[in-house]
Amino acid sequence: MKRGITPYLFILPWLIALAAFIAYPFAASLYFSFCDFPPLQKPMAIGADNYVELVGDAAFHRSLGTTMIYAAIAIPLGVILAVTLAMLLNSRIRGLTFYRVIFYLPHLVPTVAVAILWMWIFNPQFGLINIILKPLLGMADWWTSAFRTWPVAAGVAAVALPGIIHSVWRRRSACGSDPSRARRPRCVRLAAAASSLSIAAVCLAGIALLNLLLNRAFPLDMDKLHSPGWLSDATPFPSSLPFAPPWALWGLIVMSMWGVGQMAVIYLAKLQDVPTELYEAADIDGASWWTKTWSITLPMISPVILFNVVMAIIGTFQVFAEPYIMTGGGPEEKTRFVAMFIYDQAFQYQRVGYASAVAWVLFLVIVGLTLLAFRVSRRHVYYAGR
Amino acid sequence: MRSIHFALLGVIAAIALIAAFEPRPALQAFDPVKHAPYKDTWAKRTHISYWEKWGSFERDACQAMVDDFNQNQDEVFAHYINTSQVNRKAMLAIVGGDPPDVVGLWANDLPPFAEAGALMPLDDLMAKSGLTRNYYTDDYLKLGEYNGKIYALPTTPTSVALFYNKEHFRRKAGKLRAAGLDPDRAPRTIEELDRYAAVLNEFDPDGSPKIMGFLPTEPGWFNFTWGYYFGGNLYDEATGTVTTDAPENVAAYKWLKSYAEAYGRESLLRFRSGFGNFDSPLNAFIEGKVSMEMQGVWFPNFIRRHRPHMEFGVAPFPTAEGVPGPMSQLDCDIIAIPRGCKNPEAAWQFVLHTQTRGLAILCRLHGKHMPIKNPPALYRQGHPNLELDVFEEVAASPHSFIMPRIGIWQEYLNELNRAFEHVWSWPVPESELAGLDGEARRAKIEQLCEAEIRATLANVRETMQKKLDAKRERDAARDSLRAGNSKTRPAPAKNGGGT
Numbered sequence: 018m019k020r021g022i023t024p025y026l027f028i029l030p031w032l033i034a035l036a037a038f039i040a041y042p043f044a045a046s047l048y049f050s051f052c053d054f055p056p057l058q059k060p061m062a063i064g065a066d067n068y069v070e071l072v073g074d075a076a077f078h079r080s081l082g083t084t085m086i087y088a089a090i091a092i093p094l095g096v097i098l099a100v101t102l103a104m105l106l107n108s109r110i111r112g113l114t115f116y117r118v119i120f121y122l123p124h125l126v127p128t129v130a131v132a133i134l135w136m137w138i139f140n141p142q143f144g145l146i147n148i149i150l151k152p153l154l155g156m157a158d159w160w161t162s163a164f165r166t167w168p169v170a171a172g173v174a175a176v177a178l179p180g181i182i183h184s185v186w187r188r189r190s191a192c193g194s195d196p197s198r199a200r201r202p203r204c205v206r207l208a209a210a211a212s213s214l215s216i217a218a219v220c221l222a223g224i225a226l227l228n229l230l231l232n233r234a235f236p237l238d239m240d241k242l243h244s245p246g247w248l249s250d251a252t253p254f255p256s257s258l259p260f261a262p263p264w265a266l267w268g269l270i271v272m273s274m275w276g277v278g279q280m281a282v283i284y285l286a287k288l289q290d291v292p293t294e295l296y297e298a299a300d301i302d303g304a305s306w307w308t309k310t311w312s313i314t315l316p317m318i319s320p321v322i323l324f325n326v327v328m329a330i331i332g333t334f335q336v337f338a339e340p341y342i343m344t345g346g347g348p349e350e351k352t353r354f355v356a357m358f359i360y361d362q363a364f365q366y367q368r369v370g371y372a373s374a375v376a377w378v379l380f381l382v383i384v385g386l387t388l389l390a391f392r393v394s395r396r397h398v399y400y401a402g403r
Numbered sequence: 404m405r406s407i408h409f410a411l412l413g414v415i416a417a418i419a420l421i422a423a424f425e426p427r428p429a430l431q432a433f434d435p436v437k438h439a440p441y442k443d444t445w446a447k448r449t450h451i452s453y454w455e456k457w458g459s460f461e462r463d464a465c466q467a468m469v470d471d472f473n474q475n476q477d478e479v480f481a482h483y484i485n486t487s488q489v490n491r492k493a494m495l496a497i498v499g500g501d502p503p504d505v506v507g508l509w510a511n512d513l514p515p516f517a518e519a520g521a522l523m524p525l526d527d528l529m530a531k532s533g534l535t536r537n538y539y540t541d542d543y544l545k546l547g548e549y550n551g552k553i554y555a556l557p558t559t560p561t562s563v564a565l566f567y568n569k570e571h572f573r574r575k576a577g578k579l580r581a582a583g584l585d586p587d588r589a590p591r592t593i594e595e596l597d598r599y600a601a602v603l604n605e606f607d608p609d610g611s612p613k614i615m616g617f618l619p620t621e622p623g624w625f626n627f628t629w630g631y632y633f634g635g636n637l638y639d640e641a642t643g644t645v646t647t648d649a650p651e652n653v654a655a656y657k658w659l660k661s662y663a664e665a666y667g668r669e670s671l672l673r674f675r676s677g678f679g680n681f682d683s684p685l686n687a688f689i690e691g692k693v694s695m696e697m698q699g700v701w702f703p704n705f706i707r708r709h710r711p712h713m714e715f716g717v718a719p720f721p722t723a724e725g726v727p728g729p730m731s732q733l734d735c736d737i738i739a740i741p742r743g744c745k746n747p748e749a750a751w752q753f754v755l756h757t758q759t760r761g762l763a764i765l766c767r768l769h770g771k772h773m774p775i776k777n778p779p780a781l782y783r784q785g786h787p788n789l790e791l792d793v794f795e796e797v798a799a800s801p802h803s804f805i806m807p808r809i810g811i812w813q814e815y816l817n818e819l820n821r822a823f824e825h826v827w828s829w830p831v832p833e834s835e836l837a838g839l840d841g842e843a844r845r846a847k848i849e850q851l852c853e854a855e856i857r858a859t860l861a862n863v864r865e866t867m868q869k870k871l872d873a874k875r876e877r878d879a880a881r882d883s884l885r886a887g888n889s890k891t892r893p894a895p896a897k898n899g900g901g902t
Contacts, residue, residue: 057519141676349824
């Protein structure tokens with residue numbers, strides 16, 4: 018008997034805290050969601066009125082839409098960036114520990130400090146991003162217009178052409194040649210130098226053409242890209258797409274990418290777990306880098322990707338501090354996330370009951386999306402143990 | 404090993420017990436002041452807590468008022484506890500059953516507090532102390548009133564007016580005269596304001612603004628009030644309806660939109676992003692980037708702090724042609740006694756002081772006018788705000804207005820700000836303008852904007868009316884529930900407890 022009670026005695030403080038600070042508020046908020054409850058008065062049961070009101074509340078729909086769009090972009094982008102970063106950090110280069118620390122550091126900076134820092138970075142007039150963007154795109158525009166005059170275009174083509182011919186020729190002859198030979202003939206070395214030059218020329222032509230095409234296809238967006246209003250701009254980007262996030266939301270998305278270092282460290286731990294013999298076997302089979310990544314690396318780290326996606330779903334639906342500090346929900350309420358909406362209802366508009374109802378809907382949405390992630394993952398996630 | 408665990412458990416339990424049963428320190432227990440001038444009377448005084456906002460010189464002014472109270476009687480000692488977000492903290496303290504004795508709130512907070520019975524009605528106490536309604540400027544008293552009862556009294560009042568940069572006016576005197584305008588006075592109608600602004604504008608060679616004569620978005624705090632200056636309002640008390648899309652409000656929004664269209668939404672966005680914080684030398688008006696703007700009675704304090712020799716003038720904000728003025732939105736900070744406080748009588752003694760002698764000290768050191776009809780004879784002498792008479796004039800004007808006293812005001816305000824931002828940055832669809840130029844193009848733009856403004860404002864009205872009606876229904880249900888309860892239970896709980 019004594020043996021039965023003792024362990025519970027030890028976890029008792031935690032159990033009490035769990036009951037008082039998690040279980041009770043959890044249950045109470047469910048009850049309040051069926052009440053009219055100004056914080057200064059007693060809750061009054063009103064049935065499902067709060068939930069009915071939610072269905073028709075345009076402000077709620079707006080903030081749920083904002084949160085969804087943010088999640089739909091920030092989560093995949095975050096995963097891609099973090100995996101890429103982890104793979105880079107996994108390579109064998111000098112000063113690796115230093116880079117790992119550098120990329121993890123942003124996670125240690127307090128949210129408020131980060132938010133205020135990024136407010137300056139996003140300042141349309143003095144901000145770092147616009148200071149870089151404007152001359153960069155200005156140069157691209159200048160080059161595009163220069164490229165459109167035929168002497169320049171012909172010059173670039175003249176430099177690019179030998180390189181293209183050389184690379185085609187080398188590809189053909191590569192099969193027969195012996196790579197281990199120490200000295201190449203002089204003409205081959207000359208051709209190699211010419212080919213690097215022409216790669217540069219091809220890139221320059223590519224920039225000009227890409228800029229030209231983008232300017233033709235999205236003249237308004239490309240014009241805006243020179244100096245976006247970021248956090249104070251409510252116009253969508255790209256403007257022709259439905260459900261495109263406004264510039265202010267893009268700002269918050271870009272900012273959230275700053276913190277992917279933390280996710281990358283988790284990926285990195287798993288990457289180092291991937292057995293090297295798999296790569297060796299693939300090398301023997303002559304697999305390319307891309308095949309190895311797609312068929313070995315990603316499947317092997319897929320459980321961690323699932324974990325990070327689930328954490329990101331929960332995290333993005335709770336985004337509060339950054340928009341609260343940086344935009345206050347504006348411009349035009351386009352960065353009022355659901356968590357902010359809940360806060361406003363409870364503490365600005367004195368409607369704790371309604372806020373509780375929204376919180377429960379948010380909870381169900383998060384649970385639903387998490388279950389969906391698990392369901393989808395069944396086919397794509399590989400657990401070595403099973 | 405086991406005994407160590409038990410010892411640890413014992414320590415935790417002991418800490419929990421001490422935390423649970425330790426008595427709360429009394430107000431008089433931890434104040435170093437008890438060795439100062441109050442030494443003899445410290446113990447026999449009733450100590451009350453006064454939660455109030457303010458920072459910087461405004462906090463010092465409040466402390467001066469409290470000190471004056473403490474020095475001039477020996478029965479009560481008021482402790483000024485400087486509190487940020489005082490409304491939310493007071494709310495939690497009242498719900499938790501441990502409120503301060505006196506609390507300073509914003510007028511916006513009154514409806515929810517009064518509705519919940521969280522504040523003591525002051526009518527009887529006022530009558531006993533000889534404080535009459537007639538003592539106060541009507542609108543300021545109204546801000547502390549709810550359903551016919553007074554729950555709070557005004558402390559520092561605010562009113563707004565047009566601030567104009569006299570240096571800019573002087574520099575452009577010739578051009579102003581050429582345009583038929585007087586450079587020695589401020590504009591008196593909205594139409595005149597537009598003409599002054601057009602002359603005062605300055606642009607960089609690339610066409611981006613350098614100085615704007617007037618910018619409706621600066622400082623951007625009063626965007627919900629523009630309709631009033633065109634003769635409109637936001638809520639009709641008589642019918643209890645929301646009137647967001649009244650023709651006067653539509654006219655005001657058209658006027659606002661004309662600024663966004665005339666100077667370009669994008670370039671104004673960039674221009675505005677270069678403005679610094681309000682309380683800084685980079686404030687757009689103080690720095691001289693905007694020549695005229697709507698600001699409050701507090702503003703001269705901040706001009707003096709950051710650019711002491713700036714030459715500026717103040718005049719009532721212009722109204723549209725045919726709309727009577729002078730006009731201003733009036734607001735104030737209020738002081739109240741929470742229900743359930745420990746020393747209501749001592750609290751009233753303090754509140755009474757804040758309405759008489761204390762009021763003069765506080766308002767003067769804040770650089771503001773007084774919220775009463777007849778300030779003391781010497782109040783204006785040596786007053787730090789040299790433009791006081793303009794603010795007194797607009798505060799006393801019958802045309803001035805206060806924000807609607809409805810329970811959903813905060814939500815309404817949010818929707819109005821959203822509507823303003825939407826209209827301001829709404830891009831006129833280029834496809835509709837194809838093939839038009841000159842006057843025809845301008846007319847088409849105006850027509851398109853007007854349609855969008857009407858739709859936006861109508862949407863706000865519908866949303867808010869629905870919210871207001873729903874709130875009224877809930878309140879009625881609550882009232883009938885309370886009436887039902889009081890029949891079965893003779894003594895209903897007076898303190899609006901939460902959980």
